[in-house]
Amino acid sequence: MIQAMNEALFEEMERDPSIVLFGEDVKASLFGDTKGLWKRFGPDRVRDTPISEALISGMAVGCAAAGRRVVCHMMFGNFVYTGMDAIANQAAKLRYMTNGQIRLPITFLAVSGGGRSAAAQHSDAIHPVLANLGGVKIVMPGSPADAKGLLKAAIRDDDPVFFLQAAGRGGEPGEVPEEDYVIPLGQAAIRRPGRDLTLVAIGAMVRPALKTAEALAGEGIEVEVVDPRTVVPLDLKTILGSVRRTGRLVIVDEARDTCSVASHVAALVAERAFEALVAPIRRVTVPDCCIPYAPVLERAVLPSVETIERAVRETLDWRRPA
Amino acid sequence: MIQAMNEALFEEMERDPSIVLFGEDVKASLFGDTKGLWKRFGPDRVRDTPISEALISGMAVGCAAAGRRVVCHMMFGNFVYTGMDAIANQAAKLRYMTNGQIRLPITFLAVSGGGRSAAAQHSDAIHPVLANLGGVKIVMPGSPADAKGLLKAAIRDDDPVFFLQAAGRGGEPGEVPEEDYVIPLGQAAIRRPGRDLTLVAIGAMVRPALKTAEALAGEGIEVEVVDPRTVVPLDLKTILGSVRRTGRLVIVDEARDTCSVASHVAALVAERAFEALVAPIRRVTVPDCCIPYAPVLERAVLPSVETIERAVRETLDWRRPA
Amino acid sequence: MASIGGNLPREELLEMYRGMLTIRRMEEQLARDCAAGKLPGPVHLYVGEEAIAVGVCRHLSERDWITSTHRGHGHFLAKGGDPARMMAEIYGRADGICGGFGGSMHVADFSKGIIGANGIVGGGIALAAGAALAVQLDGDGRVAVAFFGDGAANQGVLAEALNVAALWKLPLLLVCENNGFSEFSPTATVTAGSIAERARPFGLPSVEVDGNDVVAVWQAADVAVRRAREGRGPSLIEARTYRTRGHVEYEVTFITEPYRDEAEVEAWRARDPIDRLARRLREEDPAVEAKLAAIAAAVEETVRAAVRFAEASPEPDPASARGHMFANA
Amino acid sequence: MASIGGNLPREELLEMYRGMLTIRRMEEQLARDCAAGKLPGPVHLYVGEEAIAVGVCRHLSERDWITSTHRGHGHFLAKGGDPARMMAEIYGRADGICGGFGGSMHVADFSKGIIGANGIVGGGIALAAGAALAVQLDGDGRVAVAFFGDGAANQGVLAEALNVAALWKLPLLLVCENNGFSEFSPTATVTAGSIAERARPFGLPSVEVDGNDVVAVWQAADVAVRRAREGRGPSLIEARTYRTRGHVEYEVTFITEPYRDEAEVEAWRARDPIDRLARRLREEDPAVEAKLAAIAAAVEETVRAAVRFAEASPEPDPASARGHMFANA
Ligand SMILES: Cc1ncc(C[n+]2csc(CCOP(=O)(O)OP(=O)(O)O)c2C)c(N)n1
Ligand SMILES: Cc1ncc(C[n+]2csc(CCOP(=O)(O)OP(=O)(O)O)c2C)c(N)n1
Ligand SMILES: [Mg+2]
Numbered sequence A, B: 001m002i003q004a005m006n007e008a009l010f011e012e013m014e015r016d017p018s019i020v021l022f023g024e025d026v027k028a029s030l031f032g033d034t035k036g037l038w039k040r041f042g043p044d045r046v047r048d049t050p051i052s053e054a055l056i057s058g059m060a061v062g063c064a065a066a067g068r069r070v071v072c073h074m075m076f077g078n079f080v081y082t083g084m085d086a087i088a089n090q091a092a093k094l095r096y097m098t099n100g101q102i103r104l105p106i107t108f109l110a111v112s113g114g115g116r117s118a119a120a121q122h123s124d125a126i127h128p129v130l131a132n133l134g135g136v137k138i139v140m141p142g143s144p145a146d147a148k149g150l151l152k153a154a155i156r157d158d159d160p161v162f163f164l165q166a167a168g169r170g171g172e173p174g175e176v177p178e179e180d181y182v183i184p185l186g187q188a189a190i191r192r193p194g195r196d197l198t199l200v201a202i203g204a205m206v207r208p209a210l211k212t213a214e215a216l217a218g219e220g221i222e223v224e225v226v227d228p229r230t231v232v233p234l235d236l237k238t239i240l241g242s243v244r245r246t247g248r249l250v251i252v253d254e255a256r257d258t259c260s261v262a263s264h265v266a267a268l269v270a271e272r273a274f275e276a277l278v279a280p281i282r283r284v285t286v287p288d289c290c291i292p293y294a295p296v297l298e299r300a301v302l303p304s305v306e307t308i309e310r311a312v313r314e315t316l317d318w319r320r321p322a
Numbered sequence C, D: 001m002a003s004i005g006g007n008l009p010r011e012e013l014l015e016m017y018r019g020m021l022t023i024r025r026m027e028e029q030l031a032r033d034c035a036a037g038k039l040p041g042p043v044h045l046y047v048g049e050e051a052i053a054v055g056v057c058r059h060l061s062e063r064d065w066i067t068s069t070h071r072g073h074g075h076f077l078a079k080g081g082d083p084a085r086m087m088a089e090i091y092g093r094a095d096g097i098c099g100g101f102g103g104s105m106h107v108a109d110f111s112k113g114i115i116g117a118n119g120i121v122g123g124g125i126a127l128a129a130g131a132a133l134a135v136q137l138d139g140d141g142r143v144a145v146a147f148f149g150d151g152a153a154n155q156g157v158l159a160e161a162l163n164v165a166a167l168w169k170l171p172l173l174l175v176c177e178n179n180g181f182s183e184f185s186p187t188a189t190v191t192a193g194s195i196a197e198r199a200r201p202f203g204l205p206s207v208e209v210d211g212n213d214v215v216a217v218w219q220a221a222d223v224a225v226r227r228a229r230e231g232r233g234p235s236l237i238e239a240r241t242y243r244t245r246g247h248v249e250y251e252v253t254f255i256t257e258p259y260r261d262e263a264e265v266e267a268w269r270a271r272d273p274i275d276r277l278a279r280r281l282r283e284e285d286p287a288v289e290a291k292l293a294a295i296a297a298a299v300e301e302t303v304r305a306a307v308r309f310a311e312a313s314p315e316p317d318p319a320s321a322r323g324h325m326f327a328n329a
C-alpha cells in the first residue's frame, strides 16, 4: 500500500511541477509514503513543517487558492482535529462561499483507524466527521492497486480530497500495475459478486469482508462485496443495484457507530431500496468508545472476520416475525 | 429560550460554587445567555477570554480534571472546529484512556445551525460531527422550558456535554416553569401523539415538525412528533416504540445529510424495527453544501414546514411496487 | 511633482484620499441600510480604520494576495474590489461578487488577488502564509498580506505563522489592526503585552505605527513589502487605530450597558484618518480643495451607482442554492 | 547537613539521583522489552532528559498538577507515579495504572496530580492552564506544570497559554524540554529563534537552563514554582537537553538514513545528567559511593518488581473494552 502511494506521489510530482508537498517529517517519512521525494524534488517542493497543524492545513488552502496543487500530510487522523478549523471552515467552504470563484486542488494525507495499539489519540477513524463537512472528498482505498490509482485521481482532482490510509496496514501486499492509471473518484468496485447478501466494506474493511465472503462461500453462501473506494462522492448507484439483487445488506465500517458512514449507507438504502429489502440492515462498526491500547481490548472493539460473519449470518437467518 | 438558559445558569451557579464559566465576551453576552453572571458572580468565576478557542476548550478539560465544574462558551458552532483538538482528543477521551480515573463535568455552550443569513462560517450544525466522537453528550432543546431543565441537567452531569442552542431562534417564546427542575439527559419526549407516522425532529426542528403535524391533523392525518432532546445519549427506545406503532418514519435534522443524526436514527430503525416498517424511511436534512448568505438561498437548503410536509406525505402515500 | 506627507507624491496622497473616502461612504451607506433593515445579515464596519487598508494596498498589485477579516469591506475595496458588486453581495443579490452566497463576511475576488474576508477570527493568517508560499515558489516578486485584528493576534495560528514565515523567509506581510477591542473586550483585558513584540522571538522585524495616519502606514508598508518582494522575508506591522462605530451594526439590539466611554470615541473621531489627510493636503496647498471636492463627488456617485446596481440585481435563484461545492463534481 | 550543588542539601541530591536512575532503569527495561517484541504499542523514551522531570517535580507535591507528553514516563515517575503500575500499563495489563486502556502515551494518575502523558503534541499545555485556573480559584498555593517539547513549542496553543497565563497571573509553569529534535527534524529546521524568548512579549519571565544539570533545573524551578505559589504568576523554563535514544523505539524499522551524527549523540552521552550528578557527589564526598550503590541496587529491585508485577497481571477483560466513556451513563 505504502509502496503504491509512494509511486503515485513520485509519478504525479514528476508529471506536474506545480505540485508542492508539505507536512511534518515528510522527509524522514514515518510511514514511508513520502520517502525519497525530498531528495528527488528538493526542498522547495517538499517541505518539512513545524508541528503546527492549524497553520499547515490553512496554508494548504491559501497555497491552492494562489494557484498551486498541494499535497498536505497530516500524519495521523487524530491530528486533523488539531488542524480542523482550516479544513472545516476554509477548505470545505471557500469555493462555495465565493460562488465557485476558485478551485482548491489539495490532497490531505492521513492514516486513519486502529489496529496497532497506538491508543485513543492515534487510532480514530475520522472519515465520518469529514464526510459531514460536505466540502471535502474522501478516498479510502481497499487495496494497494487501488491506492495508487485513487491517489493519482485525488491529486489531479481540483477539490480538497482526504486520502485516508488504514493505519498500520500500509505494508499490506498486493499487485500494483506499473503503468500510469487513474481510478476515478466516486466509482465503487464489486470485489466479489454474490446473490445472497450485499456486504459494503469501507477502506481497510474490504480485506476482512472478502475473507468472510470466501469462508462463507464454502458453505454455498454467496456474499457480494462492494468496496465504495470513495466515501465522498459515494457511488450509491452500485450499492443500490447490488441490494436490489440480493435484498440484504450488511455494512462494515471501522468508525464509531453513531453517525458513521455505515449509518449513512443504511439510511440511504432504507430510503431508496426499501422495497428490495427482505431483512434488517446491519452495521458492523466500532462501539461509541475510544480505541483502547491493550491488544485484547482493541480487538474487542474493532470489526473482525468473526463479527462480520456473525452479522452476515444473522441477516441471512432473519425471518419476519409471524 | 435565552431567558431560560440565563435562568438555568444563574440558578446553577448560585447552587454550586464550584462552577466556573468562561468564554469570549461572556460578560457582554452576544446572545444574552450569560448576561448578568459576571456582575453577580464576579471576575473569578466568570471570565472573558481572549479569542483562543484551542486554549479555552483545553482549559475546560484541565480545569474540570482538577476538580471544577466548568461552563465553557464556544459562541458559534463553527468555532468549535477551531477548538476541536481538545474536544475530540482530550475531552472525549481522557476519562476512557485513564480507565475512568476522572470525571469531566464540562458544559460547552454554542449556537448551532442557520437561519439568520450569517453565512457558511457561522451556520454549521455541528452535532453530527460531535456525535461521532463518542465521548461528548449532546443536548438540543426544542423549547424554552426544555432548555432550562436540560441545561441544568447538563451542568450537573459529570461528563462533557454540548448544549447546542439553535442560532437566531433564541428569542423564541414559550412558558418556562419558575421552579428548579431538571430534565434527565437521554429521555425523548413525545410532543404530539399520532398513529400514522413517526416524525423525529431534532432541536430547532421540533417547532416546524409540530406545525406540520398540526396542519396535517386538519386532514385527519395523525403524525406522532418525537423530540429526542438529547442526541447523545439517544433515547432509542421511545423512537422504536413509536415506529412500531406507526410503521412509518420521517426524521428532520438541520444538519448536512451525509452522516447526519437523521441518517443514524434511520439506520438504527432499519436494523431494530425493520419488521414494523411499511414504508421507506425519509430524512429531511440540509443538502451536502454550505449554508448560503442570501435569505432566498438559505431557505432553499434548510428544512421547512413545506419540505417536512412533502416527506410525510410521500411516506404516507408510498405503496410497495407490485 | 510636488510631494508632501513624508515625500509621497501628491497624486499618491489624493489616491489614498479617494480610497479611504470610498470605503467610508460605502460603509455609511451600509450603516443606513442596516438600520433600515435592508441587509439580511450582520455587518462589521471599518469606519475609522481606513488608513490601514489603503496605506498597505497602495503597494500591492492585483497579482499580490491579501486575506482579510470579518471587517473586510475596506480591504476588499482598497485592493481593487468592485464597489457595486460588493454592495450587491451584501444585499444578497445574484450579481454580488459571490452571487449572494457569501455576504459581508466573505467578500472575495480572486481575480483581484482578494482571497477574501473571513468569518473566522484569525482564519486569514494561515491562508496568507499559504499564498506567500505559492508566490515564493513562483519567484516573481509577488507578496501576500494578511490583515487581522488585535483579537485575532491571540489565536495561536499567528505564532505558528510567524515561525514558518521566519524559517522559510516567506514574502508575507502580517498587518495587525489594533483597534482597541475584541468585540466588546478592551484590548488590555484580553491581550497581554505588545502584539508587535510577538514577532521578535522568531527573528522577524516588526513595527508599531499610527494606524490613523495613512502616510505612516504607507511608509511602514513600503519597507515591509519591498523587503518581501526582494526575498528578504516577512514582517509584522501593528497599526494602532480605533473603530468609531460598533463591533457589529446590530449590537444596539443586545448591548444594554456601554462597554466604552463616549469621550474616548470622540477623541478618536478627532483623529479621523480621512480628515487628517485632508487637513494635511489643505495645509500644503489650499488649492487642493477643488480636487478634494471632485473626489468626494465622484465617490458619492460610486456609492449611488453601487446601490443602484445592487437594487437592480435580482435575488439569486433558489434552485442554485446547492452551489459550487466541488469543481470536479 | 552538608550541602553542595548550589546549596542543595545532599539528601535532596541523593533523592534526585534516585529519581533519575529509576526513570533510566525503567526505560532501559522498556527498551529491551520493545526490542524483544514484548510491548504492544510504540514507546518514546526519555533517556538523557531525566534531570528535567526530576529537577522540577522535586518542588511539587501530589496536590500540584502536571501535564506531560508522548515522552511521559519520566514525568509520571518523578511526580510519584507507581513504577509497577506504569510497567503493567505499558505491557497492556489489567493492573496497569489505566487498566491497559491508555498505554505508554497515556499514563496518568490523578490521585498523584498526574493529568497524564499525551499523544497530542502540545495537548498538555492547555490542560495545565486549565488546572492552574482551578487551583488559582482554590487559592491554596498549589501550582500546575506543563512539560512539553521544543516541537510542541511550535503549536499555537503555547502562545495562547502564555497570553492567558500572563493576563490572569495563573500559577502555571511552562517547562519546554528542548532536546534538539521534533521527531526527526533538528530543532533549527522547524523552530525559528528562541523558545525562551517567546514568553517575553507577553511579559512573562523566562529562563534557559542546562537541562542536563539537575541542580540547574532544580534552581530554576525553585524560583518559578515559588513565584507561582505566591500568586506572582506564570513562568517559562526552556531546558536544553538531548534525547540519546531514538524518537520512538521502533524507528529503526523505518529510518533508513540517519538523521543525526553519531558523534553528536556521543557528545551528549558524555553530558549524561545522571553521571554528572554522580560525579559531583563523588567529588564532594568519595564516601557517597556506598549510598549511590545502595540506591542503584534499590532501583534495580524496583524495576524487577515492576516487571514481575506487570507480568503477573492478567490481560484486561475484553468484555470491559467499551470502558468508562461516561461517568453518568
Ligand atoms: C474563531 C472565531 N472566534 C470568535 C469569533 C467571534 N468574533 C467575531 S469578531 C470577534 C472580535 C475580533 O476582534 P479583532 O480581531 O480585534 O477584530 P475587530 O473586530 O476588532 O476588527 C470575535 C470574537 C469568530 N468570528 N471566530
Ligand atoms: C498534534 C500532533 N502532531 C504531530 C504528532 C506526531 N509527533 C509525535 S512526537 C512528535 C515530535 C515532538 O517533538 P517535541 O515536542 O520536541 O518532543 P520530543 O519528541 O522531542 O520529546 C511529533 C511530530 C503528534 N503526536 N501530535
Ligand atoms: Mg480589534
Ligand SMILES: [Mg+2]
Pocket: D149, D150, D151, D177, D178, D179, D180, D181, D182, D183
Ligand atoms: Mg524535541
